[in-house]
Amino acid sequence: MSRIMYFAVRTSRCSSNLEEILENTRQGFQSLGYTASLSLSDENKADFLLLREAEMTPGNRENQGVVIITDDESVLADTNSFRSAAECWEMPYDIGAVVLLGERKLFSSRFTGFAFSPLCLVHIESHSSSYKRLASYWIHKSGRKG
């Protein structure tokens, strides 16, 4: 069964190139030895399906999660440290990660690349050209050692 990541765009200032983010993430999965597809028709064939918010359908919650794409750097502020990401963005599935677009001022260290409680990985696009870290994180959250 494929694990599904829905990408939901919540930007105000920056324009997001969703297709590029999806493709970069797909390549991240493939570089780690997993199959990933951007097409719903590959369900149950690919290890991971990377889909748009519009393609969201009801289903197994454990099998599906959401990546928020935003340009709001307040996600890194400590006023969010005790809040759930679901309080900020209402979603039918768990929000597992956030892609933060644009140049960042609050982000001074790679080790603050998380926020909210429970923690979400924050992928800072301007600090990383590769989406491998996001893919690796999602693999680990989805799988377990055999």
Next chain:
Amino acid sequence: MRKRRSYRSSPRTTFLVLAAQGLEEAVGELLLKRTEILAAVKVYADELPVFKEKGLRIISIVNAVEMRFVTKILDEAEAVDPPGMPEARRPEAAAVSEETVETLMIPETREIREIRGIWEPKDTKDTENTKDNKDNKDNKDNKDTEDTEDTEDTKDTKGSFETPETPETPETPETPETPETPSGYTQSGSCTEAAMIGFVLQISSGDAADFSSLISELPHGYEPCEVFFGEGETCLPLFCKHAEKLDLRSAPKPKAVLTDELHGFGDAVLLFPVLQQFIDKEARLGHEVHLITKRKLVPFFQTVLKRCRILEGAHTHVMYEAVMRSSVYGKVFLLPVSVSAPPLHHIRDLFAKALGFQRPPGQPDREKMDFPQLPSALEQEMASLRETGAPVVGVQFHTGDPKRSWPQSYAQQFVRLCKERNIHLINLSPLPYDLQPEGCRDWSGLAVTGLFAALEGMDAMVGIDSVCGHVAGFLGVPNLTLWGRSFPGLQFPGSRDESHVSFRTLSANYSLVPRSADIRDISPELAFARLKELLDGRICLSAEVITAHDTLNEIGIEWVDGA
């Protein structure tokens, strides 16, 4: 302890201690007994030269796990590379080095066989080994309480271990065709198959280990994305480069709770009732909870929490990232202690919100809680004090933070005033000076978990913003807090680290708060006067939980002006 730790850069040598296959947990555990391990690293044989190029000193433990030898090698290495920029840390110097790995060969002795016996799979052990194992396990179990004895044992046997000047077969894992090296790990052409666990240690000139530099110390591509569990209840960040193949079928995973590096015993007292209710809630849903906390808090949480695995872990962002990204845990909660903007939160509310409670759960039934009893001598002492009919009051005047500590002369004067009015005082925490000549009893040797039984029998508690006051607040014992450095509703006022979090005790609190945030503005006479009013019932304190709203409305707060 809420002040952020700053890392001074200091000369240091970074070691990578490689554990032979199957010995990872044993090597990790024994290293942890001698030093601080910064991280575990999943290393591939063909990448060892890259570690060497980064300036790491590599030691491979190949046929036994006796850390005295590692200590010796580390000592020798430090002597060769004294504080200052060690030669091996310069990439150009390392590049010309022919030897990549220092292989440590240890002669087979009876003691070594015993050590081996501990870690070998049970089905391969003979009867004698099993007995040895039990003996050693017993010793291991006793170590925490018998440190001195252990040291003596070590001295006794030291002479029987010698590190050979020249290792017998210092093999470097360089030939991919070799299926197994004397170093104990299997090699193959594929780096995904020839992995072993290494441990990163730093030998520095007296400073704490520098976790913040870990990323730059390790070769490119290694990231903290897993956790490594030692033989004991220890959790290390595990740096990996290559992805593992995982089973992607759904399966329940434990949830992890990380306490922030700034948490101290007082915070732990505020946290544990909320955390226990979180654990109970998750248990009803079939979820296991692991608490990853700093070493000093482990015994406390082991005593007060039920149905929770307590792990010791370094509190750094490296660790947080490793736990968050690991495949071991489904969800990870990092409990915050600071919020840089209003509104004000009580730290208990913050913990509750971080753990997913809409509002803080009620306090647990104290009658059902199982705290350790007082030692019988102290119980008798308390009983005899109670028989006098005079009030018995606990005190804490000192902590590691000088700005929160009351000056010695103030404490002495306060004790004298109490003695004159026939109030029995018992000091409950370590002091750098002695108050017994002034008439204060000393129970400072009590463990934090012992404070619950101690304070339960007292009429009041007077102290600085620290653990004893928090235990009193938990128990509903009237408590007078002498504030310094922070206010009840604002941490670090006037600094860029201002935080809108209240650390008042949970209940029955009266706070004396210097406007200057200087604890020296609280005179012994003022503290004594308020204590008398508390004991005489002229100040009435509620047993209800104190909220952030109460603190903003200054209920139970008295501002103190400087002289």
